[in-house]
Amino acid sequence: MTLILIRRELLDNLMTFRFAAATFIMLLLVVANTFVLIIDYERRLTGHNDAAKMHQRQLQEKITYSAGMDRLSADRPPNPLSIFNVGFDKRLGNEVQVSHGVVPSLWDGYMHGSSNPFMDMFASMDIVFIFEVILSLFALLFAYDAFAGEYEAGTLRLVLTHPIGRGYILFAKYIGAMLCLLAPLLISLLLAVILLTTSTSISVNTDDFLRIGGIIFTSVAYLSVFYLIGLLISAATRRTSTALMLSMFVWGFLVLVYPNVILTVIPRSEAPDALRTSAFNRIESIWDTFDRERKHYLVTDDFPGEDWGYELRGWGSRSAYFWDNPRTLMYTYNSIMDFEGFGEEDEPKMPHAQKHFGFLGAQTIDAAGRTWLIRKPALEEIFIQPANVERVWLKLSPVGLYDAATQAWAGTDLLGIRDFFHAARQYRQSVINYLYDHKVFESRQWFAGDKGAADWSGLPQFSFQRDDISTNAKRALPDVCLLLMINVVLFIVIFLIFVKSEV
Amino acid sequence: MVWDIAKRELYDNLNSLRFALATVLLLGLMLTNAVVHLREHPERVQQYRERVSGHQNHIAAHAESSLYDLAQQGPGDLYKKPSDLRFCAEGGETFMADRAVGGYHRWSTGTLKSFWILTYPSATPNRDNVRPEVTKVDWGFIIGYVLSLVALLFTFDSISGERERGTLRLTLANPIPRHTVLIGKFLGAFISVSIPFILAVLVNLLVISTSSTVHLDAEAWGRLGIIFFVAVLYTCLFLAFGLLVSARVQRSAVSLVILLLVWIVFVVFMPSTLVSIAGRSTSSGPTYDLWERSSKLHGELRRDYSPRRHKEPEGTTKRMEMDGAYVTEDAEQQEQLHEERLTRRIAEVHRARAITRISPVTIVQNLIESFAGTGFERHLQFLENVQTYVREFRTSIVDTDNADPESLHIFGVRTGMSQEPVSPEAVPKFEDTLNLSKDFNTAAMELLLLTLFVLVLLSGAYLAFVRVEV
Numbered sequence: 001m002t003l004i005l006i007r008r009e010l011l012d013n014l015m016t017f018r019f020a021a022a023t024f025i026m027l028l029l030v031v032a033n034t035f036v037l038i039i040d041y042e043r044r045l046t047g048h049n050d051a052a053k054m055h056q057r058q059l060q061e062k063i064t065y066s067a068g069m070d071r072l073s074a075d076r077p078p079n080p081l082s083i084f085n086v087g088f089d090k091r092l093g094n095e096v097q098v099s100h101g102v103v104p105s106l107w108d109g110y111m112h113g114s115s116n117p118f119m120d121m122f123a124s125m126d127i128v129f130i131f132e133v134i135l136s137l138f139a140l141l142f143a144y145d146a147f148a149g150e151y152e153a154g155t156l157r158l159v160l161t162h163p164i165g166r167g168y169i170l171f172a173k174y175i176g177a178m179l180c181l182l183a184p185l186l187i188s189l190l191l192a193v194i195l196l197t198t199s200t201s202i203s204v205n206t207d208d209f210l211r212i213g214g215i216i217f218t219s220v221a222y223l224s225v226f227y228l229i230g231l232l233i234s235a236a237t238r239r240t241s242t243a244l245m246l247s248m249f250v251w252g253f254l255v256l257v258y259p260n261v262i263l264t265v266i267p268r269s270e271a272p273d274a275l276r277t278s279a280f281n282r283i284e285s286i287w288d289t290f291d292r293e294r295k296h297y298l299v300t301d302d303f304p305g306e307d308w309g310y311e312l313r314g315w316g317s318r319s320a321y322f323w324d325n326p327r328t329l330m331y332t333y334n335s336i337m338d339f340e341g342f343g344e345e346d347e348p349k350m351p352h353a354q355k356h357f358g359f360l361g362a363q364t365i366d367a368a369g370r371t372w373l374i375r376k377p378a379l380e381e382i383f384i385q386p387a388n389v390e391r392v393w394l395k396l397s398p399v400g401l402y403d404a405a406t407q408a409w410a411g412t413d414l415l416g417i418r419d420f421f422h423a424a425r426q427y428r429q430s431v432i433n434y435l436y437d438h439k440v441f442e443s444r445q446w447f448a449g450d451k452g453a454a455d456w457s458g459l460p461q462f463s464f465q466r467d468d469i470s471t472n473a474k475r476a477l478p479d480v481c482l483l484l485m486i487n488v489v490l491f492i493v494i495f496l497i498f499v500k501s502e503v
Numbered sequence: 504m505v506w507d508i509a510k511r512e513l514y515d516n517l518n519s520l521r522f523a524l525a526t527v528l529l530l531g532l533m534l535t536n537a538v539v540h541l542r543e544h545p546e547r548v549q550q551y552r553e554r555v556s557g558h559q560n561h562i563a564a565h566a567e568s569s570l571y572d573l574a575q576q577g578p579g580d581l582y583k584k585p586s587d588l589r590f591c592a593e594g595g596e597t598f599m600a601d602r603a604v605g606g607y608h609r610w611s612t613g614t615l616k617s618f619w620i621l622t623y624p625s626a627t628p629n630r631d632n633v634r635p636e637v638t639k640v641d642w643g644f645i646i647g648y649v650l651s652l653v654a655l656l657f658t659f660d661s662i663s664g665e666r667e668r669g670t671l672r673l674t675l676a677n678p679i680p681r682h683t684v685l686i687g688k689f690l691g692a693f694i695s696v697s698i699p700f701i702l703a704v705l706v707n708l709l710v711i712s713t714s715s716t717v718h719l720d721a722e723a724w725g726r727l728g729i730i731f732f733v734a735v736l737y738t739c740l741f742l743a744f745g746l747l748v749s750a751r752v753q754r755s756a757v758s759l760v761i762l763l764l765v766w767i768v769f770v771v772f773m774p775s776t777l778v779s780i781a782g783r784s785t786s787s788g789p790t791y792d793l794w795e796r797s798s799k800l801h802g803e804l805r806r807d808y809s810p811r812r813h814k815e816p817e818g819t820t821k822r823m824e825m826d827g828a829y830v831t832e833d834a835e836q837q838e839q840l841h842e843e844r845l846t847r848r849i850a851e852v853h854r855a856r857a858i859t860r861i862s863p864v865t866i867v868q869n870l871i872e873s874f875a876g877t878g879f880e881r882h883l884q885f886l887e888n889v890q891t892y893v894r895e896f897r898t899s900i901v902d903t904d905n906a907d908p909e910s911l912h913i914f915g916v917r918t919g920m921s922q923e924p925v926s927p928e929a930v931p932k933f934e935d936t937l938n939l940s941k942d943f944n945t946a947a948m949e950l951l952l953l954t955l956f957v958l959v960l961l962s963g964a965y966l967a968f969v970r971v972e973v
Contacts, residue, residue: 264637
């Protein structure tokens with residue numbers, strides 16, 4: 001009997017105009033946008049490759065290590081799954097300098113991809129956004145007359161004269177409509193995946209297919225939430241016209257208004273300024289100590305005079321400066337000495353200078369490490385925590401949950417981007433180990449290229465691999481579970497209303 | 504007769520659920536908009552004032568030192584004035600720099616210092632912004648998205664619904680021409696949509712104007728009037744479209760599905776998809792290109808001048824002239840480089856904006872931006888103001904130098920220019936202004952386009968209704 005009911009529902013829905021329209025529009029939008037998004041991805045990939053090549057070239061051109069350490073950077077390639085949910089992939093910095101004087105963080109990143117910053121003012125698109133808007137609308141359009149229409153037509157009475165439980169009828173309605181709604185969703189997603197795999201520039205591996213699977217599963221859960229909301233309205237109002245109006249306004253509110261308004265309505269949770277100031281003062285004092293020790297060394301070493309460049313008269317450039325940014329709690333010292341050659345009289349000064357740079361290098365690394373110990377928790381508190389509070393507010397709407405979960409699957413969420421900066425920090429550590437192992441700070445090549453240029457071939461290479469699928473799943477799971485929970489709760493509520501209602 | 508039909512429509516709508524929901528929704532949004540504006544705007548204005556006085560102090564400090572100092576250091580940063588009508592259209596202001604840098608220094612060798620050049624910084628607010636991204640709830644959003652949706656929800660069943668119920672037949676059985684019925688229906692729907700919208704706008708403006716921190720002048724009210732007119736025109740567009748589809752389609756449900764799909768495609772998706780297509784051909788090149796080209800140009804110039812300069816002994820007029828030519832030519836070259844990049848970027852945005860004009864929501868948002876004094880066109884106006892001012896500033900330096908009989912009139916070197924201090928009052932100050940007639944010029948095309956859309960759809964609705972069989 002249930003099967004017959006499901007078949008009836010399915011046929012009822014399949015023959016309608018809205019089904020044809022849904023399929024057509026979904027296919028049109030998804031295919032057109034995937035096409036555009038792939039081109040956009042390819043452009044970003046080219047931008048990344050160009051930037052990485054240029055960084056490599058700039059590094060190779062440097063004949064001294066101190067100048068090269070000022071040019072070493074890590075580049076983040078665009079995420080191919082950003083086609084599904086762009087998240088933070090285009091927004092946050094995609095290159096970061098890796099020097100021994102700073103522990104790199106998200107707030108030190110730069111953008112190489114965005115060549116025209118004005119273009120950022122146009123909203124960017126992704127496939128999940130299409131689903132967010134269209135799937136929810138179609139789910140409501142399929143649901144609004146499911147009960148109300150049958151009340152009005154009187155067919156519900158007829159069905160209930162048969163010896164079947166009301167739960168079965170509800171179940172049959174749900175399955176029938178969901179099967180109908182799944183058709184356009186799956187077809188359009190499959191087409192998107194096919195377009196993705198045929199593109200030569202995008203390499204999709206097994207893990208990526210699993211991630212796409214996760215996105216599809218989440219989409220189905222999202223679709224079901226909105227269908228159930230529609231059913232609830234339909235069962236509660238009993239009139240098609242009222243149900244339709246209410247559904248449309250609920251849709252407008254949940255999809256259009258709530259995600260945009262809520263963050264301006266809630267009071268902005270800002271970390272107190274005192275926190276930033278106190279953290280910055282502590283960081284400043286680290287570097288003050290560093291500066292005192294540096295000067296102390298220059299005064300007390302065997303060489304007369306306090307010049308950090310040891311009065312070397314050569315051909316080249318030298319610069320040394322402190323650099324800070326109170327907003328992002330950035331503080332560092334940078335000394336670059338980039339000489340091509342020296343005069344005769346400089347030779348005796350060399351051992352002194354080499355010893356000094358050896359001391360300075362270790363000292364800078366130490367100060368940078370201590371700065372990071374203060375900076376990391378402070379940045380977390382100032383930037384990340386308020387943002388996380390806002391994210392929780394957004395998740396009160398199923399749209400927010402869906403967005404967050406798909407971002408996590410695609411790896412374009414904040415955690416996914418922070419993985420890159422984590423990798424950059426690890427890379428910096430391996431570079432420092434290399435510099436120590438090869439005694440680069442004490443070497444002549446640190447500041448002079450006259451007796452053999454710096455050798456960059458042995459330096460460890462940076463490569464960023466996205467975490468495996470289990471990490472994505474772990475990050476997406478809470479939101480997916482919440483979506484499923486909303487489904488169950490809605491289903492139970494509808495069941496209760498439907499069972500108690502008089503026909 | 505038209506009025507009777509309109510009145511009936513109106514009574515029908517006033518008691519309906521959609522009217523109540525639309526009122527609540529629009530009121531809530533407009534109230535939020537006003538409160539947020541009052542929270543953010545005074546801070547912006549205060550910041551602008553402080554910056555302007557900083558700019559004036561900068562000029563005064565250098566003017567009192569010497570003319571060379573002023574000519575070498577430049578006028579300092581020039582700031583964009585925040586619009587009082589920012590609550591109408593946010594206009595992507597955060598993605599456009601709030602200043603032009605007029606005092607950017609690059610090098611100094613011995614006694615020679617590079618002259619200032621005008622550069623255009625870019626705003627990248629997103630680079631380390633970990634907060635979730637949201638659209639600002641401004642009038643542009645409320646009118647562009649919410650009001651258009653409400654307009655469709657009020658008209659989707661206005662003809663097809665009556666046909667379903669059979670009342671359309673009844674109406675047409677009376678001796679009333681069909682166009683009267685259509686106009687009546689249009690007027691009825693228009694007034695029903697206008698009531699919640701006007702209510703919401705009034706509440707919004709009441710909250711804003713009663714606050715002591717934000718002041719709207721007469722021109723601002725005039726601009727608000729134009730924006731309101733644009734909103735009305737835009738509502739008419741969707742009402743006409745709703746009537747057109749409603750007249751052609753037999754069932755209300757089908758009419759709604761068609762309307763919503765078209766709305767989604769044109770309003771929600773079209774703008775961003777079209778921009779992605781337009782953004783394909785980026786010509787402005789990455790940022791590091793500029794630095795590489797800049798240092799290359801400077802290197803070439805240095806190699807060109809160096810031997811010739813050093814041939815002349817220090818202190819002679821010949822040497823001073825050579826040094827001066829080197830410095831000024833370098834500044835001109837570099838400034839041109841920055842300006843070229845800016846021009847390329849602007850051209851790119853213009854292309855993208857031209858393509859997105861197919862979508863009515865982009866048209867209306869552009870219009871609101873233009874009249875609210877925010878957004879891209881306004882940024883271009885600001886840049887124009889800056890460039891005019893910079894020319895004025897440079898002319899005034901030359902004039903002051905010419906007025907001093909003891910000066911050698913050699914620009915670019917300290918000893919070649921007037922040694923007298925300059926009175927700070929004599930140096931022009933930068934004042935950013937907004938010009939309504941200019942805004943009107945940039946908006947005229949879009950205004951005409953919007954009117955054209957409305958007329959086409961209205962006549963379409965008329966034709967559809969006249970030919971329809973009841």
